[in-house]
Amino acid sequence: MDKFTTLSGVAAPMPLVNIDTDMIIPKQFLKTIQRSGLGKNLFDEMRFDDNGNEIPDFVLNQPAYRQAQILVAGDNFGCGSSREHAPWALLDFGIRSVISTSFADIFYNNCFKNGILPIVLPQEQVDILMDDARKGENARISIDLESQTVTSADGQEFHFQIDPFKKHCLLNGLDDIGLTLEKVSAIDSFEAQANQARPWV
Amino acid sequence: MTVAKTLYDKIWDAHVVHQDKDGTCLLYIDRHLVHEVTSPQAFEGLRMTGRTVRAPEKTIAVPDHNVPTTPDRVNGIENPESRIQVDALDKNAREFGVNYYPVNDIRQGIVHIVGPEQGWTLPGMTVVCGDSHTATHGAFGALAHGIGTSEVEHVLATQTLIQQKSKNMKVEITGSLRPGVTAKDITLSVIGVTGTAGGTGYVIEYCGQAIRELSMEGRMTVCNMAIEGGARAGLIAPDEKTFEYVKGRPHAPKGAQWDAALAWWKTLQSDADAHWDKVITLRGEDIAPVVTWGTSPEDVLPITASVPAPEDFSGGKVDAVRRALDYMGLKAGQKLSDIEIDTVFIGSCTNGRIEDLRAAAAILKGKKIKPGLRAMVVPGSGLVRAQAEEEGLAQIFIDAGFEWRLAGCSMCLAMNPDQLAPGERCAATSNRNFEGRQGRGGRTHLMSPGMAAAAAITGRLTDVRELTTEPA
Numbered sequence: 001m002d003k004f005t006t007l008s009g010v011a012a013p014m015p016l017v018n019i020d021t022d023m024i025i026p027k028q029f030l031k032t033i034q035r036s037g038l039g040k041n042l043f044d045e046m047r048f049d050d051n052g053n054e055i056p057d058f059v060l061n062q063p064a065y066r067q068a069q070i071l072v073a074g075d076n077f078g079c080g081s082s083r084e085h086a087p088w089a090l091l092d093f094g095i096r097s098v099i100s101t102s103f104a105d106i107f108y109n110n111c112f113k114n115g116i117l118p119i120v121l122p123q124e125q126v127d128i129l130m131d132d133a134r135k136g137e138n139a140r141i142s143i144d145l146e147s148q149t150v151t152s153a154d155g156q157e158f159h160f161q162i163d164p165f166k167k168h169c170l171l172n173g174l175d176d177i178g179l180t181l182e183k184v185s186a187i188d189s190f191e192a193q194a195n196q197a198r199p200w201v
Numbered sequence: 202m203t204v205a206k207t208l209y210d211k212i213w214d215a216h217v218v219h220q221d222k223d224g225t226c227l228l229y230i231d232r233h234l235v236h237e238v239t240s241p242q243a244f245e246g247l248r249m250t251g252r253t254v255r256a257p258e259k260t261i262a263v264p265d266h267n268v269p270t271t272p273d274r275v276n277g278i279e280n281p282e283s284r285i286q287v288d289a290l291d292k293n294a295r296e297f298g299v300n301y302y303p304v305n306d307i308r309q310g311i312v313h314i315v316g317p318e319q320g321w322t323l324p325g326m327t328v329v330c331g332d333s334h335t336a337t338h339g340a341f342g343a344l345a346h347g348i349g350t351s352e353v354e355h356v357l358a359t360q361t362l363i364q365q366k367s368k369n370m371k372v373e374i375t376g377s378l379r380p381g382v383t384a385k386d387i388t389l390s391v392i393g394v395t396g397t398a399g400g401t402g403y404v405i406e407y408c409g410q411a412i413r414e415l416s417m418e419g420r421m422t423v424c425n426m427a428i429e430g431g432a433r434a435g436l437i438a439p440d441e442k443t444f445e446y447v448k449g450r451p452h453a454p455k456g457a458q459w460d461a462a463l464a465w466w467k468t469l470q471s472d473a474d475a476h477w478d479k480v481i482t483l484r485g486e487d488i489a490p491v492v493t494w495g496t497s498p499e500d501v502l503p504i505t506a507s508v509p510a511p512e513d514f515s516g517g518k519v520d521a522v523r524r525a526l527d528y529m530g531l532k533a534g535q536k537l538s539d540i541e542i543d544t545v546f547i548g549s550c551t552n553g554r555i556e557d558l559r560a561a562a563a564i565l566k567g568k569k570i571k572p573g574l575r576a577m578v579v580p581g582s583g584l585v586r587a588q589a590e591e592e593g594l595a596q597i598f599i600d601a602g603f604e605w606r607l608a609g610c611s612m613c614l615a616m617n618p619d620q621l622a623p624g625e626r627c628a629a630t631s632n633r634n635f636e637g638r639q640g641r642g643g644r645t646h647l648m649s650p651g652m653a654a655a656a657a658i659t660g661r662l663t664d665v666r667e668l669t670t671e672p673a
Contacts, residue, residue, distance in 0.1 A: 016524070017517035018397055018497050022635040027616045031267065031282035033241035033289050035350075045637045050623070074517045076398035079431065080635060081614075082333040083239065084349035102398055105433050106333060106347050113351035163365060165225040177252070180359045183219055183227060187255075187361055190218040190229055200454035200462045201231045201259075201326065 002115040003173035007096050008142040011070035012059045013133035019073055020080035021107060025089040038085055039092030060093070064136030070143070072126065072133040073100040077118075078107025087114045097143055099150065101126050112166045115173065117143065119150060125158045145171055205472035207369045208438050209404045212344040212469070216327050218361055228364045231326040232343075233356045234312045235262040235299065237290035238616070239331030243354035244293040253297065255360040260299035261321055264290050265311045266616045268304055270579050270606035275305055283617065297357075310582025310608040313337040313550040317421065318582055320450025324439040324466040329356055334550045334632065335434075336427040340420035341447070342439035342469045344404070347428065367433045368478040370403040371471075374411035376485040381666040383560065384419030385552060385630070385649035387411065387483075388426040389491050393501040394481060400432030403479060406471060407437050411485035417446040418556035425551045426632055429498040438470045492537055492662050493634045493647040495525035500634070504652070504664045508535045528636055529644050530624065537662050540646070544627040545576040545657040546639070547650055548606075549613040552630035553581025555588050557650040561630075562594040564654035564668055570602040571660030577604040577619070579611040601657070615640045628656035 029041040047058045054061045060068065071077075071090075077100040078086060087110045090098070097117040111118045121129070132139035132153045139153035145167060150158045169176055180187075194201065206214070219227040233256075240262070247253065254260060267283035268274060278284040287304060294301035300321075302309045308319065313334055316322045322338045328345035329335060331353040338345035348362065356362060372391055392399075405427050407420075415423065420437045427435025444463060447453045454462045489503035500522075502509070510533035511522040526533065531540065547553075547561050558580065570576050578598045580586035586608055589595050595605050612619040613631035621627055621643025630653050634645040646662060655663040 015517060015520070017521045018499075020497075020633075020635045022633070022638050026637055026641070027614050030238050030616065031280075031286055033245070033286060035242050045641055050641070074521075076401070076431070079397055080333065080633060082331055082335075082347035082349055084242075084331075084351060087349075102401055104398070104431060105401055106349060106428075110349035110351065113349060163225070164223045165221065165363070176363055177250075177355050177358050180227060180355065180361060180363065184359075186219045186227070187229070187359060191360075194229065198325075198462070198465065200323070200458045 001113070001173045001175065004096065004115050004117050004145055004170045006144050007069060008140055009069035010065065010067065010137055011072045011129065011133040011141045012065040012068035013130050014059060014071055014073045015130055017074035018076045018079055021078060021083050021086045022080055024078070024086040025083065030083060030085050035088050036092060038089035039094070042089040042093045067094065069094055069096050070141055071095055071098045072129045073098055075101045077103050079104035082106045084110045084113070087111050087116050091116055099126060099129055112170055115170065117145060117170060119143070119160045121150065121158055121160055128152055128156065205474040205476065207471040207475045208342060208406055208436055208469055209344065209369055212325055212327065213366060215325065224365065226364050226366065227361045228327060230329050230356050230360055230362055231259060232316070232321055232328040233260045234316055234328065234330035234335065235260060235353065236266055236312050236330070236332060237264045237286040238266045239350050240293065240353055241286060241289045242350050243357055244297065246354040247357060252358045254299060254357045257298040258300070259360065260357070261316065262290055262294040262299050263302040263309055263312050263315050264304055266610045266614065268609040269617050270609045270611045270619060272607065274607060280618070307583040307587065310585065311550045311553060311610055313425070314553060314581035314585065317341065318450070318584055320447060320453035323447060323453065323462070324443060325469050329362065333428045334425050337421050337425040337550055339424035339427065339435040340417060340437050341443055342436060344434055344436065346434040367404045368402055369476065370400065370405045370432065370479040370481070371477045372405050372407050373409040373480070373482045374407070374485050375409045375482060376411060377414060378411050378485045378488060381490050381651065381669060382488050383649040383651065384415050384422035386488050386491050388423045389493065389498065389501045389647065390483060390488050391481070392426065392430045392498050393491070394483065395430050397429060397497055397499045398431045400427065400430035403432050404434045404436060405430070405432045407435060412437060413440065416556055417442055418554040421554065422551055426498065429632060439466050490649065490652055490665055492652065494529065494531060494537060495522065496528055496634055496636050497525070498632070498634060498647065500525060502537060504537055504662060506537055508533055508537065510534070538664060540662045541660055542626045542628045542656055542662065543575065544621060544625055545570070545574065545653050546612045546627055546629040546631065547577070547653050548579030548581065548611055549631035550581065551632040552650050553579065553585065555585050557630065558585070558589045558594050561650040561654040562597040564651050564665060565601040565657070566597050568601055568658050570657040574657060574660055576602060576657045577606055577612070579606040580608050582608045612639055614638060628653045628662065
């Protein structure tokens with residue numbers, strides 16, 4: 001997994017609330033057995049018409065946002081299914097951070113496994129960043145994970161909360177299976193004790 | 202003095218392997234359910250790192266999302282991508298030695314129906330699966346939730362998950378349900394109150410008389426959609442109905458182990474003075490048969506209501522409703538019961554169990570679906586299908602004009618050939634009405650099996666109570 005330390009870039013505005021994982025990556029693209037290559041189908045049904053042509057109005061089809069690395073989105077982003085294909089598609093497109101007032105639980109966790117930073121901020125701060133996002137290249141947003149800050153184009157700094165363990169893994173690009181396997185003796189002894197207490201499991 | 206605990210607290214505490222100073226826990230996983238869509242990359246990850254499956258005996262694999270539900274599937278899967286995924290699961294299950302129900306095994310079905318049916322799901326367990334509807338298993342008083350593929354790989358390799366504890370929410374449904382009102386109406390009505398983000402950060406425990414009066418099938422329907430309310434998991438404390446359901450199932454404990462298990466299971470209730478971070482109470486008598494009108498499960502109203510207007514909402518929801526009405530081809534003020542449908546889908550992990558098929562068949566008995574309508578029943582498992590045939594339900598569906606299919610997820614998410622065409626409107630017993638969920642441009646109205654059966658007869662969204670002889 002790639003580290004996430006700082007990021008400065010163009011943000012794409014997606015103010016719609018409840019953007020679900022079926023919108024982010026429709027089910028017909030879940031038939032892959034790989035993690036890569038999903039960026040071309042990100043937001044497929046919003047981005048392309050029935051004939052596969054780009055829908056010009058869709059934000060990521062507009063020249064200003066084709067290289068966007070950040071999304072500023074409406075409430076409850078990523079609701080719906082557990083498909084990790086959603087963050088895989090975002091990452092493959094080039095999105096490294098999503099800013100919203102709230103995220104669905106499973107999507108939020110999945111982001112951290114893929115080097116994507118989901119940032120939760122209050123509505124009024126998301127509104128300011130949404131305005132920045134609407135200005136495209138003229139209003140770049142900066143993110144610093146170490147100091148847990150997002151800086152708007154005109155220099156307003158917003159502090160965000162993040163779980164310390166998730167922050168540590170993201171800053172260092174750590175594989176958490178490797179970290180857990182360092183605790184294998186604790187798992188062994190838990191298992192031995194649980195086998196005594198609940199042998200039917 | 203001991204600290205009062207919720208059911209969630211008790212199950213959590215019984216599974217903590219290790220706790221860091223910041224509160225991050227390593228949680229032991231008792232059952233890991235695996236299907237073909239979210240697992241191939243996880244097994245591949247194990248291979249690439251030379252890791253193995255730590256507890257294959259606690260891992261259960263079954264293909265469900267991609268499998269065709271037509272009888273010709275015994276000859277193989279036509280769609281090459283679907284076939285590759287199902288073949289990959291077959292290879293991975295055999296190579297890593299996990300429990301496995303292949304496509305043509307009578308026990309095959311939707312993973313969340315197979316787990317309880319085979320007795321893999323038991324009270325007090327931790328259960329995960331790379332699928333958001335894992336919440337279903339909470340009906341047994343098991344802590345059950347969906348995970349992503351990276352976490353699937355983590356559980357395969359370590360039989361644990363790195364977790365932060367959620368908050369506790371109590372959803373109480375007091376009193377009894379009125380005739381024609383079902384578990385599906387409860388769970389949709391709760392989401393109507395909380396919204397799809399209202400449960401974010403919480404584990405919900407459903408309780409109250411109306412919940413106690415539900416069968417295990419009904420309780421699974423309620424917990425199944427906890428995720429649509431944003432909750433990590435939904436739980437219902439186990440009781441005699443739970444124990445009765447579990448007893449004698451292939452993987453349930455037997456003999457002395459049954460007695461020991463039962464003694465522990467009976468302790469699995471929230472203490473009377475436990476702390477709740479949020480409480481929601483609904484009166485069972487106030488819940489009506491409901492349908493969804495929009496493209497989010499929170500867009501739910503009693504069937505007697507009319508389509509709302511964007512201006513009835515506030516904030517970002519105004520634009521979302523405008524978009525939803527456009528997508529759904531509906532006008533504000535239109536009566537829900539005037540909405541004509543093209544298709545009926547009965548099935549899914551929400552409503553694909555035997556009781557659901559009985560409820561639909563009770564409405565359809567001796568009747569025909571409206572001419573020109575497409576209607577299908579997809580049983581949740583091969584065993585549900587066999588039982589429905591034995592009970593004569595299959596014949597009722599067939600006589601009414603329904604297609605009688607083999608088990609799978611089918612048109613709930615349309616990864617197999619069962620899909621809606623653009624603009625096609627469907628009365629569905631599944632769990633999501635998102636844009637494109639059942640096929641690009643498809644329009645989904647969620648409802649109970651009885652309501653879907655009623656819609657099949659009249660060809661429009663219909664109050665099931667109009668078709669029953671029971672006094673209202």
